[in-house]
Amino acid sequence: MLAGISVEYVVRLEQGRVQTPSAQVCSALARALQLSDDEHAHLLRMAGHVADPRRVPRVVPANLYRIMDQLSANPLALYDATWRLLYWNPLFAATFGELAVRESEERNVLVWVFLGELPRVRQTASERAAFEESLIADLRATTSRYPDDPELPALIERLSRSPRFRELWSRRSVGGHESARKFAEHPEVGDIALVSDVLTTQGNLRLVVYTPQPGTDARSKLDLLTAVGVQKMSLQQ
Numbered sequence: 001m002l003a004g005i006s007v008e009y010v011v012r013l014e015q016g017r018v019q020t021p022s023a024q025v026c027s028a029l030a031r032a033l034q035l036s037d038d039e040h041a042h043l044l045r046m047a048g049h050v051a052d053p054r055r056v057p058r059v060v061p062a063n064l065y066r067i068m069d070q071l072s073a074n075p076l077a078l079y080d081a082t083w084r085l086l087y088w089n090p091l092f093a094a095t096f097g098e099l100a101v102r103e104s105e106e107r108n109v110l111v112w113v114f115l116g117e118l119p120r121v122r123q124t125a126s127e128r129a130a131f132e133e134s135l136i137a138d139l140r141a142t143t144s145r146y147p148d149d150p151e152l153p154a155l156i157e158r159l160s161r162s163p164r165f166r167e168l169w170s171r172r173s174v175g176g177h178e179s180a181r182k183f184a185e186h187p188e189v190g191d192i193a194l195v196s197d198v199l200t201t202q203g204n205l206r207l208v209v210y211t212p213q214p215g216t217d218a219r220s221k222l223d224l225l226t227a228v229g230v231q232k233m234s235l236q237q
Contacts, residue, residue: 002032004093023049023058024086024107030060031087037061054148056081057203064201073226075184075194075210081142082155083109083135086205094225095184095192095210096120110135110155114162122183122191130180136168137175144174145204176200181213189221 075092085107193213212218
């Protein structure tokens with residue numbers, strides 16, 4: 001439960017029936033087991049995710065977990081430089097749904113945006129266009145930082161199935177994704193008006209913190225989701 005991984009998956013992992021656990025699964029387990037940074041890095045190496053300065057980093061330092069714990073009143077998620085989801089808090093899952101944190105290699109914002117759909121997210125046409133443009137400019141910058149990472153060309157090739165991605169990629173824009181406005185469409189509390197701000201760490205991880213849009217009832221809805229989540233955990237215990 002703490003790792004956000006199903007019992008069935010953990011059983012398959014323990015029995016050796018999972019060929020290679022993903023880096024995000026390893027990081028989730030490291031968090032649940034309260035591993036040190038060195039132990040976390042060792043776990044990633046043992047699972048075949050070798051720490052290499054030429055590759056996109058995915059190790060989440062312990063001090064960043066402490067910071068995220070202090071921000072628990074807001075939905076937040078942590079991504080690597082390719083926008084692969086590494087960590088999320090309970091309020092993020094409650095706000096955007098279990099689809100956003102399902103156990104698969106689809107935990108990637110770029111894949112959701114260009115080859116699927118963002119879970120429970122609604123934006124205006126102009127907001128969506130600006131969001132897509134900034135993500136692609138950010139990805140372009142990542143390719144120059146990690147030119148030898150073999151996963152980047154594979155990701156770009158996969159995303160190239162999307163005509164919209166090909167259009168934006170051909171512009172060769174370079175930049176960073178810093179913020180966006182959106183509505184989270186929640187089936188129980190209704191639309192939640194949010195602003196997402198991206199904080200880039202020293203290790204080039206992206207911490208996305210969602211805060212209420214000013215002048216909306218988003219804060220009360222997030223507080224309600226927080227209370228409901230606590231109540232559910234109490235009942236489970």
